[in-house]
Amino acid sequence: MxxxxxxxxxxxxxxxxxxxxxxxxxxxxxxxxIPTFRGKEGFWTIGSKNATPQSMGTKKMFDVNADEVWRWFLYRISICEQAKPxxxxxxxxxxxxxxxxxxxxxxxxxxxxxxxxxxxxxxxxxxxGDLRYMRCADECSKALYAIPLFFREQIRSRETPLTFDEKQKLICPKCGEMTRPHVLWFDEYxxxxxxxxxxxxxxxxxxxxxxxxxxxxxxxxxxxxxxxxxxxxxxxxxxxxxxxxxxxxxxxxxxxxxxxxxxxxxxxxxxxxxxxxx
Missing domain, CATH: 3.40.50.1220 (TPP-binding domain)
Structure with a gap:
C-alpha cells in the first residue's frame, strides 16, 4: 500500500x-x-446525568468526585488489560x-x-501517561505506583461499584491521600x-x-x-x-x-x- x-x-x-x-x-x-473513549464509549452516567470523556478525564472532576473518576478509569483499564497487541x-x-x-x-x-x-x-x-500506574494526587513525591494487580485482572463493567476495600488500594502509600491515574487529563498541560x-x-x-x-x-x-x-x-x-x-x-x-x-x-x-x- x-x-x-x-x-x-x-x-x-x-x-x-x-x-x-x-x-x-x-x-x-x-x-x-480498544475504543478511543472520546466517542460514545467514553460517556459515563453519574446518577441521572451523562458525563462526557472531556469532563470525566479531568482534574476538575477528580477534585469533585474522585470515586466516580476512578471507577471510570478502572473500567478503561479492564478493557486494556483484556486486549492483545x-x-x-x-x-x-x-x-x-x-x-x-x-x-x-x-x-x-x-x-x-x-x-x-x-x-x-x-x-x-x-x-x-500510562494506565498501568497511579501517582499521588497531592504530588507528595515523584513516585509512580503500579495499579494493584487485582484491578487489572478483574473484568469490570460500567456497573461495577468501587468498594471500600478497593478504595484502600488506591491510597498513596507515602502520605495516605488519594492517588490518581497516571495520565494527562484534558484540563492539564x-x-x-x-x-x-x-x-x-x-x-x-x-x-x-x-x-x-x-x-x-x-x-x-x-x-x-x-x-x-x-x-x-x-x-x-x-x-x-x-x-x-x-x-x-x-x-x-x-x-x-x-x-x-x-x-x-x-x-x-x-x-x-x-x-x-x-
Whole structure:
C-alpha cells in the first residue's frame, strides 16, 4: 500500500543518519478492540446525568468526585488489560529491531500494549501517561505506583461499584491521600516530569523522518513535534484513513506527505519495506 513518495522518503531516511521517529495515537490500538473513549464509549452516567470523556478525564472532576473518576478509569483499564497487541504493534517492535538506535516511538496511547513481550518497544516515550500506574494526587513525591494487580485482572463493567476495600488500594502509600491515574487529563498541560515534553521536542529536532500513524493531532504536543521536525528539514508522513489536522499542515509542503491507509496495514507494509532493504 506504500506509494512512490512514501518509499522515496523512506529510502532517503535510510540513507541518512538521523532518527526515524514514529508518532502514534489511538488508531494504532483500534484493531486490538480498544475504543478511543472520546466517542460514545467514553460517556459515563453519574446518577441521572451523562458525563462526557472531556469532563470525566479531568482534574476538575477528580477534585469533585474522585470515586466516580476512578471507577471510570478502572473500567478503561479492564478493557486494556483484556486486549492483545495487534499486528501493527508487533510491526513497530520489529522495525525497532531493524533500525536500532535510529528508532524512536512517541506514543499517545496509555493502554500498555507497547510493553507486552511480543510488541515490546525500548526507545519509547509516552506523552499521555500510562494506565498501568497511579501517582499521588497531592504530588507528595515523584513516585509512580503500579495499579494493584487485582484491578487489572478483574473484568469490570460500567456497573461495577468501587468498594471500600478497593478504595484502600488506591491510597498513596507515602502520605495516605488519594492517588490518581497516571495520565494527562484534558484540563492539564504537557510537562517533562511526567510526559516527556522537552525530551520529545529534542527527538523531533534530530528526526530525519517522522511517520505519524493513527492520530489526528488534536492535542498540542503532536502538532509541535511535527512542526519541530519540519523546521529542521526533516520529512513527515501522515498515515490515516482520513485527512486531519496534521495532513492539512503537510499539504503542499515539499517535506510533507499524506498516505491514506489504516494503521495496522500501513505499519505492516512499512516493516516489510524496511525488511527488504536489510
Amino acid at each position: 506504500l506509494d512512490g513518495r512514501t518509499k522515496e522518503f523512506l529510502q532517503e531516511a535510510l540513507d541518512g543518519d538521523r532518527l526515524i521517529t514514529f508518532l502514534v495515537g489511538a488508531g494504532t490500538s483500534a484493531d486490538s478492540g 495487534n499486528l501493527g504493534h508487533i510491526a513497530l517492535s520489529s522495525i525497532e529491531k531493524r533500525l536500532g538506535a535510529r528508532f524512536a516511538l512517541i506514543s499517545q496511547n496509555v493502554d500498555g500494549l507497547h510493553f507486552r513481550p511480543e510488541s515490546l518497544i525500548n526507545n519509547l516515550y509516552l506523552i499521555h 504537557y510537562n517533562e516530569k511526567y510526559y516527556h515534553l522537552d525530551t520529545t521536542l529534542r527527538i523531533a529536532k534530530s528526526t530525519g523522518l517522522m511517520i505519524v500513524v493513527g492520530t489526528s493531532g488534536a492535542t498540542n504536543l503532536p502538532q509541535r513535534l511535527v512542526e519541530r521536525t519540519l523546521s529542521r528539514n526533516g520529512k513527515v508522513i501522515d498515515v490515516n484513513p482520513e485527512t486531519n489536522i496534521i495532513s492539512d499542515k503537510l499539504r503542499g509542503l515539499v517535506h510533507g506527505h499524506y498516505l491514506q491507509g489504516k494503521s495496522t496495514e500501513a505499519l505492516q507494509a512499512l516493516e516489510e519495506y524496511l525488511g527488504e532493504r536489510g
